[in-house]
Amino acid sequence: MMTVPQACAYLKEQENILILCHQSPDGDTLGSGFGLYYALLAMGKQAQVVCSDPIPPQFSYLLPEAMPQIDPQCVVAVDVADPQLLGDALSCWADRVDLCIDHHPSNRRYAARTLLRPDAAATAEMMIEIIRGLAVDPDQRIANCIYTGLCTDTGCFQYSNVTSHTLRTAADMVDLGAQAYRINRKMFGTKSKARIAMEREVLDSLVYAMEGRIAVIAVTGEMLERTGAIESELDGLSSIPREIEGVKVGITLREKPGGFKISVRTVEKINAAAICALFGGGGHARAAGCFIGEPLEQCRKKIIGAAKAACEEAGL
Amino acid sequence: MMTVPQACAYLKEQENILILCHQSPDGDTLGSGFGLYYALLAMGKQAQVVCSDPIPPQFSYLLPEAMPQIDPQCVVAVDVADPQLLGDALSCWADRVDLCIDHHPSNRRYAARTLLRPDAAATAEMMIEIIRGLAVDPDQRIANCIYTGLCTDTGCFQYSNVTSHTLRTAADMVDLGAQAYRINRKMFGTKSKARIAMEREVLDSLVYAMEGRIAVIAVTGEMLERTGAIESELDGLSSIPREIEGVKVGITLREKPGGFKISVRTVEKINAAAICALFGGGGHARAAGCFIGEPLEQCRKKIIGAAKAACEEAGL
Numbered sequence: 001m002m003t004v005p006q007a008c009a010y011l012k013e014q015e016n017i018l019i020l021c022h023q024s025p026d027g028d029t030l031g032s033g034f035g036l037y038y039a040l041l042a043m044g045k046q047a048q049v050v051c052s053d054p055i056p057p058q059f060s061y062l063l064p065e066a067m068p069q070i071d072p073q074c075v076v077a078v079d080v081a082d083p084q085l086l087g088d089a090l091s092c093w094a095d096r097v098d099l100c101i102d103h104h105p106s107n108r109r110y111a112a113r114t115l116l117r118p119d120a121a122a123t124a125e126m127m128i129e130i131i132r133g134l135a136v137d138p139d140q141r142i143a144n145c146i147y148t149g150l151c152t153d154t155g156c157f158q159y160s161n162v163t164s165h166t167l168r169t170a171a172d173m174v175d176l177g178a179q180a181y182r183i184n185r186k187m188f189g190t191k192s193k194a195r196i197a198m199e200r201e202v203l204d205s206l207v208y209a210m211e212g213r214i215a216v217i218a219v220t221g222e223m224l225e226r227t228g229a230i231e232s233e234l235d236g237l238s239s240i241p242r243e244i245e246g247v248k249v250g251i252t253l254r255e256k257p258g259g260f261k262i263s264v265r266t267v268e269k270i271n272a273a274a275i276c277a278l279f280g281g282g283g284h285a286r287a288a289g290c291f292i293g294e295p296l297e298q299c300r301k302k303i304i305g306a307a308k309a310a311c312e313e314a315g316l
Numbered sequence: 317m318m319t320v321p322q323a324c325a326y327l328k329e330q331e332n333i334l335i336l337c338h339q340s341p342d343g344d345t346l347g348s349g350f351g352l353y354y355a356l357l358a359m360g361k362q363a364q365v366v367c368s369d370p371i372p373p374q375f376s377y378l379l380p381e382a383m384p385q386i387d388p389q390c391v392v393a394v395d396v397a398d399p400q401l402l403g404d405a406l407s408c409w410a411d412r413v414d415l416c417i418d419h420h421p422s423n424r425r426y427a428a429r430t431l432l433r434p435d436a437a438a439t440a441e442m443m444i445e446i447i448r449g450l451a452v453d454p455d456q457r458i459a460n461c462i463y464t465g466l467c468t469d470t471g472c473f474q475y476s477n478v479t480s481h482t483l484r485t486a487a488d489m490v491d492l493g494a495q496a497y498r499i500n501r502k503m504f505g506t507k508s509k510a511r512i513a514m515e516r517e518v519l520d521s522l523v524y525a526m527e528g529r530i531a532v533i534a535v536t537g538e539m540l541e542r543t544g545a546i547e548s549e550l551d552g553l554s555s556i557p558r559e560i561e562g563v564k565v566g567i568t569l570r571e572k573p574g575g576f577k578i579s580v581r582t583v584e585k586i587n588a589a590a591i592c593a594l595f596g597g598g599g600h601a602r603a604a605g606c607f608i609g610e611p612l613e614q615c616r617k618k619i620i621g622a623a624k625a626a627c628e629e630a631g632l
Contacts, residue, residue, distance in 0.1 A: 158504055171481075172480070191559055203516035
C-alpha cells in the first residue's frame, strides 16, 4: 500500500504512462483518468487513456482534441477495483498494472503498487491530491475532470459517501474554474427520450403488496423493444421502488434469457441477502440479487412471498 | 441595506423575537428560521418561529420539542422576498417587519432593515454568518437547519446558484455534525405513493411536437383526484419536459378553474416570456407562464403553435 507522496514520487520517475479506465466507464474512472492525463502532459510526459468500451457521448467534454498512441513504460489503473473490470479489450494489461489508484474497499490488490483510500467518495477526490503532489497547477480542464468524478460518484453530493472533504474538494474545483452547473446538467438534468419512455413503462408496471410495504417494478424485453432504451439508460431504475414512502422492500425484476434477474433493496431490519439466498442469490444486507428462471407472474409471486415473510419476521 | 455585523448588532439588542417564514414553507425559510431561533435561545433570548401554513412532516426534525408563544418586541422575516408571501395568517405583520434576511434578488425592501445578499444560494448561507456573528457556537441542531436550507434551495448542490462558498458552508455544517445523508434522503430520496402515481400520470400525458423539440405534459384535476396528490407533491413536475434530451421548449399545462395555467421552459435562443406574452402572460427568458381559458386539447394546440413559431424563428 502506497501513500500519495509515494505514488507521486513513483509517477515523477515515469515517462510513457498508459492510464487504464474500467469498462462501462463512469464519470469517476474517466474524470480521474483524464485528470491524471492532463497533469502528466503538463509535466512534459507522454500519456494515453484507454478503456475497453466506447466513451459515452455525455463525457466528450473530458476528452483531449487528439491523443496519440504511446509505447507504455508504465501502466496505471484508475478506479479499477478488480482486473476483470478492465474488460476484454484491456485484459492483456490485467497482470501488468504498475500502479492502481482506487477508492473501492473491495479493491483486489492486483497491482504492483496500490494507492487505496476507501474513505474517499471518489477516486477523483484522491487524484487531485496526486496532481497537486506532482506540482501541477490544476487548470480548468483538470478541474472539470475532478469535479465530474466527484459529482457522479456521489449522486451530486447526495449519497452517504460524501464527507466535508468531498464538499471542500468540489469547492476548490469550482474556484479553479470547473463548470459545475454545466456538468451537473449534463449528468443529472438531462434524460433521453428512451429513458423517459422506460420510466413511464416501469411506473406502469409498479405493483404494491402488503399494504404498500413491498413495491415491485419490472423491466421486460418487450419494454426495451418498445422504448429503444439501452443498458446505460436503465441506470438507477432499480432504486425507484425503495424510494417510495413506506416501502420496506423494493424489488426490480429484469428480464434475462430464461427468466428474471431480481434486485432487492431493503430498509434496516430486513436482510435483502437472506431474501435472495432463498433463490440461490446473495449480496449485502440492504441490497442483494438473485435469478428466478420462470415467467414474470411466477417470479413476482415468489419474490413477493419471500419479501412478505421477511417483513413479517421483522415485525414490519 | 444592512451588513451582517450590523444585523448582528441589531439582533443582540433585541429580547423577544418573532421569526416569520414564508407561506408554502420550504427547507430554506424553515432551516434559516429555526437556525436563528436556536441561536437566539442559546443567547438566552426568547424567540418564536411562525408560518401561515402547516410545516410539512418531512421537516419535523427541524422543530423544537416545544415552542411557547412570545410577546414579540422585534419581528424578523427570513427568506421572505415580498410581504404577500407571509400568507393570510401572518398578513398582520406585513408592514411591521423590523429586519428582513433574504437572498432573493426580487426582494421588495418592505422591512425597516434589510439584509439582502442576492449571490447567496440560500438564506441559510447568510444565516450561519449571522449566527457566528452573534458569537453562538453552532451545535448539531443548527448545523442540520443550515444544511437543510442549503441543500433544498440548490437541488442538492445541482443548480446554477451554487458557488464554492455554498459548498464550503455545507462542508462546515457536516463538520459541525449535520446529518447530511439523512437529510438528503428525506429531501430527495423519498417520494410519496401519490407523487409516484402523479409521475406516472404525467408521463402518460407526455406528447412531443416538432420532432421532439417541443414536449408537453399535463396535470389535470382528474389526475389529482385519481392519485390523491396534494400541491407540494407536484413540485418539480414542470421541469420534466425541459430535461428531455433534444427538447427546446418544455411545456406544462396545469388545470385551474376555467382553463389551464401554462408553464413554459426554454433553452437559450428561445424566449419563454415572449411565447407567454402572446396569451397575456410573462416571466423570464428561460421560464415564463400564462393562462389559457380553454379545454385541454385547445390549450395544448395553441401553446404548441406558439412554441413552434418560436423554434422556427430561432432557427432551431
